[in-house]
Amino acid sequence: MNPLQIREVGLDAKEVAARRAVAEVRDGMIIGLGTGSTAAHAIRILGERIQAEGIRIQGVPTSARSKEQAEQLGIPLVDFAQVERVDMTIDGADEVDPNLHLIKGGGGALVQEKIVASATRDLLIICDPSKVKAQLGAFPLPIAIIPFGWQATLRKLRSFGYPLHLRTDSAGDPYRTDDRLYIVDMQCGEIPDPPALEQRIKSIIGVAEVGLFTGLTRRVIVGNSDGSTQILERP
């Protein structure tokens, strides 16, 4: 194959970022395995490294989906319950801002992803350039709520003044997270102060978790289709 042709077609920017992140995995690490299309690249490449190099790691899945993929690839897994701390978590994001605050949860795994992220020493976010924004909010903000009385919780969330709707599955039933919660997607448009909004929404009775990840990310690896990467660090 002609290398020039590769350059013209372009690489998958998500995969470029994933490859760069997985290169940081070291023998003996406990690695949080994110959920979504970008994280799936990382899990696949991690499986390749285990096969090719024989590195010994233990993976902590953040969803039933990432668990299934890792099992198929023969990645040794450990239950999050069994570990005191996760050395590194590699996960995608729906939006990243210059402070490394994130919107996550488009894939519906925000609760477990956030619990694992908050117990992780080195949270490494991987994405393509389209996810990097000057300000969060164009992507709908996912909010995990208690199913009981979800209509009342929706009414409270409406007081923020943003359009929102309950996420449904292909059958039209409410979508359920792995924790059996519902998800509301809130179309904020712009979020000038992500930590403040996170606190305000989380404090609402009926809200279990918010898909704003503030102050958790150590570095963001942005992949480009020319094969290069760019590292964003917290200011």
Place this chain on the structure above:
Amino acid sequence: MNPLQIREVGLDAKEVAARRAVAEVRDGMIIGLGTGSTAAHAIRILGERIQAEGIRIQGVPTSARSKEQAEQLGIPLVDFAQVERVDMTIDGADEVDPNLHLIKGGGGALVQEKIVASATRDLLIICDPSKVKAQLGAFPLPIAIIPFGWQATLRKLRSFGYPLHLRTDSAGDPYRTDDRLYIVDMQCGEIPDPPALEQRIKSIIGVAEVGLFTGLTRRVIVGNSDGSTQILERP
């Protein structure tokens, strides 16, 4: 029976409070039905009023237990999902302070009780005098948490410096709320600022709801074993 003998034995103070509260129920109301031994008195007395006077109300249960009791008594029920607002909720509490802040959830129904309470126009708390405290905190504070990674959430909660433990059922398994959450009981001892503690705990990743009810209660009816009642109103 000699009336003096009744006075000596004394009435059930919880029942006295429940009777006084149920006397406020009016035709056409939607009534939140609390959970626990005191609320059970109110549900029973409400059933008696429906039988004796034919008042038409609709009850909104806050737990599987209160639903079962109401059904056995023939109290017409409506799903909380179907109502925009609850006119009055009658519920017990584990502790009440002079600002009418509460600790609730000893019975394990705090999440649904709090969701119903927060959609209620007139939250009426009923108790005996032993529940009224100058300051909250002697009763263990129940905190509902996501089962996934509960060990990590417990470690975060330990940073508050109070003894705590995961609630278990009679088989020694983690107790589950009707929403399939776990409960941690935190022995605070004293809680100088209940709204601040509620916010701090709720903001922790992995915490779904806190058994501190602040700013929700309109009145507390305290029953006494001599048949008298005392009404506490918000200052």
